[in-house]
Amino acid sequence: MAGLVKLIVLGSTISSAVAKCYDPTPAFPVPLWEGTTNGLESALETITQNLNKLAEDSEYDTSSFSVEVTSDTDTLWTHFHTARKQNETRPGVRHVDGDSIYRIASITKTFTTLGILYQHTAGNLSLDDTVDNYIAELAGPAIGAIPWNDITLRIMASQLSGIPREGMAQADLMNGLPDPTAVGLPPASMVDLPPCYQHPDFSPCNRTGLLDNLNKRSPLFAPNQKSTYSNLNFELLGLVLENVTGVTYSEYMRAAIFAPLSMTSTSLSTPPSDDHAVLPLGQFFWDVDQGVHAPTGGIFSSSRDMSKYARFILAHSNALAPGVNWLSPASWSTDTSSFYGLPWEIFRTSRLLQPHSSRPITFVTKSGGVPDYFSRLSIVPEYGLGLTVLVGGNADLLEQIQELVTVPLIRAAEAQVWRDVADRYTGTYTATNSTLNSSIELASSAATGLTLTSFISNSSDVFATLLPLFNGAAADGTWRAQLVPTLLYKNETTRQGEIWRIVIAAEREGERADRPIWDDFCITDVDTVSYAGLPINEVVFWHEEGVLELPAWKVSMKRAREGAETLVVQGGLGAM
Numbered sequence: 001m002a003g004l005v006k007l008i009v010l011g012s013t014i015s016s017a018v019a020k021c022y023d024p025t026p027a028f029p030v031p032l033w034e035g036t037t038n039g040l041e042s043a044l045e046t047i048t049q050n051l052n053k054l055a056e057d058s059e060y061d062t063s064s065f066s067v068e069v070t071s072d073t074d075t076l077w078t079h080f081h082t083a084r085k086q087n088e089t090r091p092g093v094r095h096v097d098g099d100s101i102y103r104i105a106s107i108t109k110t111f112t113t114l115g116i117l118y119q120h121t122a123g124n125l126s127l128d129d130t131v132d133n134y135i136a137e138l139a140g141p142a143i144g145a146i147p148w149n150d151i152t153l154r155i156m157a158s159q160l161s162g163i164p165r166e167g168m169a170q171a172d173l174m175n176g177l178p179d180p181t182a183v184g185l186p187p188a189s190m191v192d193l194p195p196c197y198q199h200p201d202f203s204p205c206n207r208t209g210l211l212d213n214l215n216k217r218s219p220l221f222a223p224n225q226k227s228t229y230s231n232l233n234f235e236l237l238g239l240v241l242e243n244v245t246g247v248t249y250s251e252y253m254r255a256a257i258f259a260p261l262s263m264t265s266t267s268l269s270t271p272p273s274d275d276h277a278v279l280p281l282g283q284f285f286w287d288v289d290q291g292v293h294a295p296t297g298g299i300f301s302s303s304r305d306m307s308k309y310a311r312f313i314l315a316h317s318n319a320l321a322p323g324v325n326w327l328s329p330a331s332w333s334t335d336t337s338s339f340y341g342l343p344w345e346i347f348r349t350s351r352l353l354q355p356h357s358s359r360p361i362t363f364v365t366k367s368g369g370v371p372d373y374f375s376r377l378s379i380v381p382e383y384g385l386g387l388t389v390l391v392g393g394n395a396d397l398l399e400q401i402q403e404l405v406t407v408p409l410i411r412a413a414e415a416q417v418w419r420d421v422a423d424r425y426t427g428t429y430t431a432t433n434s435t436l437n438s439s440i441e442l443a444s445s446a447a448t449g450l451t452l453t454s455f456i457s458n459s460s461d462v463f464a465t466l467l468p469l470f471n472g473a474a475a476d477g478t479w480r481a482q483l484v485p486t487l488l489y490k491n492e493t494t495r496q497g498e499i500w501r502i503v504i505a506a507e508r509e510g511e512r513a514d515r516p517i518w519d520d521f522c523i524t525d526v527d528t529v530s531y532a533g534l535p536i537n538e539v540v541f542w543h544e545e546g547v548l549e550l551p552a553w554k555v556s557m558k559r560a561r562e563g564a565e566t567l568v569v570q571g572g573l574g575a576m
């Protein structure tokens with residue numbers, strides 16, 4: 001025994017002697033909501049009431065909004081609000097519903113990136129090719145100060161190119177200020193900028209104007225050093241798509257994305273009729289053709305269509321292109337909880353579930369804003385949920401709706417998850433071979449996830465023998481043995497097994513003032529030691545049979561239903 005112990009300690013300490021990880025995530029398999037709001041009803045009712053109350057404010061008299069929550073298969077909930085005051089000459093839609101159309105602005109960037117991923121998969125381009133391979137004007141001696149031959153398509157889609165934010169007059173204050181000298185700016189004219197995308201008519205800019213202007217510009221940062229938001233990245237990626245597909249950007253979007261996803265209300269040009277148009281009073285941007293800027297913010301869409309898109313993203317997140325998970329961070333943003341994906345804007349917060357759990361929740365989002373239209377698509381992969389918020393009118397509504405919807409929704413989803421886990425997994429499992437004294441007890445709670453509370457193998461108490469030797473099992477015993485889903489399955493002809501792993505999660509001692517700074521450092525390391533070639537911490541649930549299998553331990557255990565109820569969620573998350 002002593003020899004074995006030493007070996008395991010050696011094997012397990014090499015990679016992560018210092019790692020202390022508190023709240024493994026994902027802590028549960030993606031819930032199967034399908035079409036049901038099972039367990040979410042009361043939260044959704046509260047959300048409806050709060051959104052109604054929010055909209056009553058006279059500040060929002062001229063604002064409309066559409067909000068939809070979808071699972072990976074079905075829309076679960078919708079909420080629509082129509083502005084109380086509309087333009088009587090040109091009102092647009094009189095009653096907002098799921099087919100009402102807004103400008104979704106920069107959510108367009110995710111569509112452009114999806115097109116690039118498709119072309120990467122098709123072999124028509126490589127994400128790691130530099131952009132000058134596909135845009136002739138960015139190659140050769142005439143180019144300016146930006147090192148295009150160091151800027152790859154992947155770097156651009158991840159907001160890491162370091163190129164300027166805007167092309168030409170986009171976001172130029174000449175466009176926004178009636179009299180720049182009134183705020184202390186010197187007199188100026190637009191002479192250095194091509195005469196497009198400017199007040200009052202916003203005529204569309206073209207490729208020539210964009211690239212000529214760009215070759216006079218300087219970078220902000222060296223490529224691949226520091227992320228910063230840039231619309232130009234996506235305008236150029238749009239040109240790259242046109243280069244490799246040989247069709248216009250809008251035709252490619254229609255053929256490759258809108259049509260296959262049945263996004264019938266989605267387009268790159270202003271819809272021919274106002275029947276479904278959300279036209280907030282005072283708006284002037286609905287009819288603007290974004291021209292060469294379109295791949296960064298030109299799409300028109302409805303919440304119903306955005307839910308279709310969200311379902312596609314939930315179902316295909318990691319399987320769009322080999323080697324690419326566009327929902328994962330590609331770089332950090334400014335603080336510790338915000339990241340750029342490809343080109344998603346990722347928010348990870350450990351505050352949402354507190355005080356029940358400090359487990360981080362990840363929102364993969366993309367926001368958009370053009371004059372009078374503000375939008376955000378949020379994907380919450382762990383819960384299998386997608387949220388669309390489209391606003392026409394007051395920009396303040398977007399953040400308020402986001403907070404009012406996501407906080408109660410995710411807390412309710414979390415509570416439902418742990419009710420389901422208690423129902424499906426917790427309880428006592430005993431060896432199917434009754435001559436063997438082997439058993440496991442599983443408990444669950446929002447705070448601790450699905451945990452082993454007892455593990456006897458052939459009369460040995462594994463909590464006393466092997467588990468203390470696992471990675472991260474501090475000698476003082478402040479740890480738990482938690483099961484985490486791998487999201488993989490053992491597929492057999494007649495049954496399917498769900499594969500989990502046992503990990504050691506450190507128990508938090510609360511927020512002591514003298515907690516070491518490096519206590520926040522966690523190097524995830526799930527695969528510990530093996531036994532006779534099999535991973536010792538692998539657990540397979542064969543749900544149909546109520547059986548838990550530990551392959552390395554060569555044992556199957558059957559669940560006794562009684563006991564499950566006594567081990568359910570602590571803390572009453574469900575009441576939130």
Ligand SMILES: *[C@@H]1O[C@H](CO)[C@@H](O)[C@H](O)[C@H]1NC(C)=O
Nearest residue numbers: 132133134135136242243246
């Ligand atoms: C694509 O770009 C390459 C490199 O600039 C160029 O040689 C080619 O003609 C372009 N193809 C199309 C269809 O624009």
Ligand SMILES: *[C@@H]1O[C@H](CO)[C@@H](O)[C@H](O)[C@H]1NC(C)=O
Nearest residue numbers: 194195196205206207208209
């Ligand atoms: C491109 O736009 C410029 C103005 O920015 C205009 O002078 C030029 O004619 C346009 N070119 C084409 C091909 O439309």
Ligand SMILES: *[C@@H]1O[C@H](CO)[C@@H](O)[C@H](O)[C@H]1NC(C)=O
Nearest residue numbers: 118119122124243244245246
């Ligand atoms: C790859 O490029 C060719 C030529 O431009 C185009 O015909 C084809 O449709 C592209 N493949 C895909 C999957 O878009």
Ligand SMILES: *[C@@H]1O[C@H](CO)[C@@H](O)[C@H](O)[C@H]1NC(C)=O
Nearest residue numbers: 087088089090280281282283
């Ligand atoms: C109302 O619509 C008309 C026609 O489009 C437009 O001329 C007018 O400026 C709009 N008024 C407001 C306040 O939006």
Ligand SMILES: *[C@@H]1O[C@H](CO)[C@@H](O)[C@H](O)[C@H]1NC(C)=O
Nearest residue numbers: 431432433434435436437458
């Ligand atoms: C049950 O376990 C005993 C040892 O405890 C073993 O001898 C026997 O072969 C096992 N039976 C089966 C069916 O695996």
Ligand SMILES: *[C@@H]1O[C@H](CO)[C@@H](O)[C@H](O)[C@H]1NC(C)=O
Nearest residue numbers: 436437457458459553554555
């Ligand atoms: C159970 O433990 C005994 C020793 O106590 C050992 O001889 C036997 O092989 C073990 N059986 C199994 C199935 O693990």
Ligand SMILES: *[C@@H]1O[C@H](CO)[C@@H](O)[C@H](O)[C@H]1NC(C)=O
Nearest residue numbers: 437438456457458459460461
């Ligand atoms: C099974 O093993 C455990 C741990 O050694 C022991 O406490 C328990 O009494 C045993 N049960 C039986 C039925 O032998």
Ligand SMILES: *[C@@H]1O[C@H](CO)[C@@H](O)[C@H](O)[C@H]1NC(C)=O
Nearest residue numbers: 487488489490491492496497
């Ligand atoms: C097992 O089946 C699931 C669908 O139930 C599928 O998603 C998965 O790819 C399959 N896994 C393997 C290894 O075939």
